[in-house]
Amino acid sequence: MIDNYTDGWVSTTKLQLTPGGEPQKHIMNSNKPFGYKKKTDQSIDLIVKNPVTITHDEHAKMVLEPGTYSKTNQMEFDPFTNTVSYIFD
Amino acid sequence: MITEEIKSVNDYYIASIKVDEDTALKYWKKVHKNFDDFFAVVIANNAHSEMLALGEYVSDKWDSIPDVSVQQAFEEKNIEVRRLFFKAIGVSDLFKELEPKLIDKQILEKEGVSWVDVEEVAVTMRDEYELYEIQGSKLFPEEKNEWRVKNATIYAVRCWCSTTGREYWIYVPKNIGEKNDALEAIAWTVQLDITEPEYIYRQGDVVLAKHSSISQGCRPYHLNKEQYVKLLKAES
Numbered sequence: 669m670i671d672n673y674t675d676g677w678v679s680t681t682k683l684q685l686t687p688g689g690e691p692q693k694h695i696m697n698s699n700k701p702f703g704y705k706k707k708t709d710q711s712i713d714l715i716v717k718n719p720v721t722i723t724h725d726e727h728a729k730m731v732l733e734p735g736t737y738s739k740t741n742q743m744e745f746d747p748f749t750n751t752v753s754y755i756f757d
Numbered sequence: 758m759i760t761e762e763i764k765s766v767n768d769y770y771i772a773s774i775k776v777d778e779d780t781a782l783k784y785w786k787k788v789h790k791n792f793d794d795f796f797a798v799v800i801a802n803n804a805h806s807e808m809l810a811l812g813e814y815v816s817d818k819w820d821s822i823p824d825v826s827v828q829q830a831f832e833e834k835n836i837e838v839r840r841l842f843f844k845a846i847g848v849s850d851l852f853k854e855l856e857p858k859l860i861d862k863q864i865l866e867k868e869g870v871s872w873v874d875v876e877e878v879a880v881t882m883r884d885e886y887e888l889y890e891i892q893g894s895k896l897f898p899e900e901k902n903e904w905r906v907k908n909a910t911i912y913a914v915r916c917w918c919s920t921t922g923r924e925y926w927i928y929v930p931k932n933i934g935e936k937n938d939a940l941e942a943i944a945w946t947v948q949l950d951i952t953e954p955e956y957i958y959r960q961g962d963v964v965l966a967k968h969s970s971i972s973q974g975c976r977p978y979h980l981n982k983e984q985y986v987k988l989l990k991a992e993s
Contacts, residue, residue, distance in 0.1 A: 685963050694963045711950070714965075719875050727920045727960045728993035731872045735955075736968040742946040742959075743979075745928045747911040748844035749772045755927065755946070755962040 677705045677715075685712065685722070685739055686756055694724050696732075710754045712739040772844065774837045782815065786822040787845035795819075827854045836897055843896065848913050848926040855896075857889035857913070861939040870991045882992060886939035887915040888929075910934075914942035918961070920993045944985030950977045956990035 679701040685694035687709040696702070696714075703715040714720075714737040722730040741754040769781035776784070789795035792815070800812035827850065830842035843851055862885070869882040893900070893909025900906050912934025913926045929942045936942075947957065947964055955969040966988075980988070 694960060721875065722960055722963075722965075724960055724993075727918070729872055730958055730960050730965075730991060730993060731875050731877065732958075732965065732967075733877075736972075738949065738951050738954075738966045738968065740948060740950075740964050740966070742927070742962045742964060743948050744848075744946065745930045745933075746844060747928055747931070748840040752930075 675705075677703050679703050683712075686710075686741070694722060696720050696722050710741045713737070714739060771841060774841055776838060776841065780838055780841070782818060782822045783825045784841055784845045785815065786819065787825045787842070792816055792819045827851060836900065839897070848928050849924075852889055852891065852913050852915070852926050855891050857891045859887055860890050860934075860937050861888040861942075862886070863939045865940060865986060865989075867986065867989070869989065871993075882919070882989070884919065884992070885917065886943045888934065888937070888939040888942045889913050889915060890934060912942065914939055914946070916943060938982060940982040940985065944980040944982050947980045947985060948977050949980065950975060954988055957988045958991040959989065960993050 681698050681701055683696040683702075683704055685696060698716075698718060698720040700718040702717065702720050705713045707713060714732070716732045716734050716737065718734065720732045722732065741756065743752055744755050745752055767778050768775050769778065770776075771781060771784055785795050785799060789798065795815065796812050800808050825842050825845060827846055830839050830846060833839040833842055865882070865884045865886065867882055869880055870877045871880045872878065889912065891911050893906040893911075896911070897906065897909050900909065908931065910931060911928065912931060913928050915924065915926050917924055927943075927946055929945050933942055933945045947959075949957075949964075949966050951966060951968055951972045952975050953969045953972050954966040955972075956967050958965045958967075
């Protein structure tokens with residue numbers, strides 16, 4: 669599915685996991701392609717066939733082993749508008 | 758450029774609340790880290806000619822807009838405007854200044870993983886979570902309606918980044934705060950849309966849930982304490 673670039677899936681070797689274009693934020697990197705499909709700005713599905721690192725200027729590196737993942741962001745409540753939204757650090 | 762005549766009758770809607778220009782300017786100055794941020798969020802996304810004119814007008818005034826302190830928020834008689842100012846001030850400053858009540862404190866200690874190069878190594882994760890409350894009567898002392906006072910009570914969970922040690926405050930809903938459980942509160946901040954995840958990694962505010970062999974897409978749901986404790990495998 670990923671190899672054929674169908675159904676909204678894209679193949680890449682580098683992906684920023686948060687919107688906004690800040691280059692130091694949560695970058696997925698791999699020598700070999702992995703697949704991703706953006707559901708919303710905050711919600712991305714990932715298919716990893718080879719280990720992928722996730723780096724950030726302020727947080728320790730993480731490594732994703734092969735598998736399927738769903739990426740999201742933590743959420744916060746706003747008690748003054750009674751709304752729920754995503755957190756971005 | 759907006760003329761003085763037009764400006765004098767301008768009202769603005771922020772979070773569905775009608776406010777005058779002074780209030781709008783103070784709110785925007787407090788919420789946005791600088792004018793460029795204000796322009797990107799408030800103006801550029803709605804860039805018709807009147808909004809562009811507003812952007813130009815605010816640009817001229819930006820440096821002279823006064824800051825809003827917690828004390829000044831309390832001096833605001835209009836409760837809706839005060840709520841806006843509390844929102845703008847943000848959870849960290851509000852909870853640091855108002856001496857909130859600590860209602861629960863828990864330490865989560867469990868085995869997890871970290872990485873040396875790309876090699877996974879076992880680690881013991883240790884996280885401290887604190888749940889705080891500020892009574893509605895403290896935020897809105899003039900409010901007489903008991904139901905409104907009770908519903909104005911706010912809750913926030915305090916936690917620390919395991920890499921930097923930086924402190925974070927996150928508001929949680931009243932029904933979660935009323936559980937008096939700091940782990941329930943932090944668990945609520947994670948919302949997934951798959952069933953039966955195998956584990957979760959958290960890097961800052963980014964959460965990655967690994968699908969198990971039986972995971973399926975589902976309606977988004979917030980984790981509860983048991984799920985959070987069971988699923989958290991790595992954090993940084």
